[in-house]
Amino acid sequence: MTDSLSSVSSAVSATGVVRNETFNGQPVVRLSLANGDTTVIALHGAQVISWNTQREGEHFFLSPKAVWDGQAAVRGGVPICFPQFNQRGPLVKHGFARNLPWALESSEQNANGVQAVLLLRDDDQTRAWWPHGFEARLIVQLAPGQLRMTLDLHNTGADAWSFTGALHSYLHVNNIEALRLAGLEGLARWDAVRDLHDTQNGAITFDGEYDSVFASATRPMTLRDAEGASSLTVEHSPNWGNVVVWNPGAKLCAQLKDMPENGYRSMLCVEAACVDQAVTLQPGARWSGWQQLSES
Numbered sequence: 001m002t003d004s005l006s007s008v009s010s011a012v013s014a015t016g017v018v019r020n021e022t023f024n025g026q027p028v029v030r031l032s033l034a035n036g037d038t039t040v041i042a043l044h045g046a047q048v049i050s051w052n053t054q055r056e057g058e059h060f061f062l063s064p065k066a067v068w069d070g071q072a073a074v075r076g077g078v079p080i081c082f083p084q085f086n087q088r089g090p091l092v093k094h095g096f097a098r099n100l101p102w103a104l105e106s107s108e109q110n111a112n113g114v115q116a117v118l119l120l121r122d123d124d125q126t127r128a129w130w131p132h133g134f135e136a137r138l139i140v141q142l143a144p145g146q147l148r149m150t151l152d153l154h155n156t157g158a159d160a161w162s163f164t165g166a167l168h169s170y171l172h173v174n175n176i177e178a179l180r181l182a183g184l185e186g187l188a189r190w191d192a193v194r195d196l197h198d199t200q201n202g203a204i205t206f207d208g209e210y211d212s213v214f215a216s217a218t219r220p221m222t223l224r225d226a227e228g229a230s231s232l233t234v235e236h237s238p239n240w241g242n243v244v245v246w247n248p249g250a251k252l253c254a255q256l257k258d259m260p261e262n263g264y265r266s267m268l269c270v271e272a273a274c275v276d277q278a279v280t281l282q283p284g285a286r287w288s289g290w291q292q293l294s295e296s
């Protein structure tokens with residue numbers, strides 16, 4: 001990469017929102033707190049690409065081989081999948097929202113921290129792909145040791161429409177082979193690698209490619225390292241319907257041109273998702289779903 005996330009912060013005040021900054025040639029918004037916590041959001045796709053805290057450092061994986069062409073989502077951070085998850089429909093994989101520029105609609109500071117709201121509306125281009133009226137907002141709220149991302153959807157058209165989607169979070173981990181993900185025990189699971197349906201038994205560990213869709217988590221999930229120390233708590237609003245957990249493993253990672261050979265060792269996707277059942281919005285209706293990450 002030709003830039004670094006730390007260099008974007010050179011003009012940042014102790015607390016606030018910075019506009020018109022760039023990272024690898026792409027416009028970004030940076031939120032910052034007086035304690036040094038920051039998050040960076042690319043306007044392209046409203047993709048959160050960094051959450052860095054004074055306590056733990058960077059929490060998101062961002063591939064050093066990511067392609068910053070302003071045409072597609074980059075590998076890492078939190079791409080937004082809307083209005084289609086993966087290839088479950090006629091649209092481009094994971095929908096078009098992550099491939100389009102969003103606008104910074106508003107930003108504010110409050111007693112809890114700082115937030116920014118990014119907006120994508122339908123236009124001639126989106127209606128050629130998907131003939132519906134909509135407004136999509138990503139609300140990013142930064143508080144000390146905590147990041148909440150909310151996808152808010154509004155049907156602004158005259159007909160009902162349905163969607164599937166996700167907040168496709170790439171979390172940075174120290175060593176995938178020493179990681180345990182707890183909190184999904186007892187939930188129904190579809191193992192997409194083996195095409196098997198079963199129930200999760202115990203905490204999840206990783207040895208090779210892992211790709212599973214779970215029923216919505218009913219309690220917080222926790223990432224723990226080999227020593228058992230809690231590193232991160234992940235929570236989702238239950239209306240997402242599913243949790244997706246993904247790591248490509250060595251073989252698949254080697255086939256991904258925008259990933260380093262051993263990139264799979266330092267990332268895990270834990271996604272708030274609607275996969276099994278599409279959500280339908282009537283004209284004028286709204287839907288809002290969040291993912292919250294907290295140091296613990």
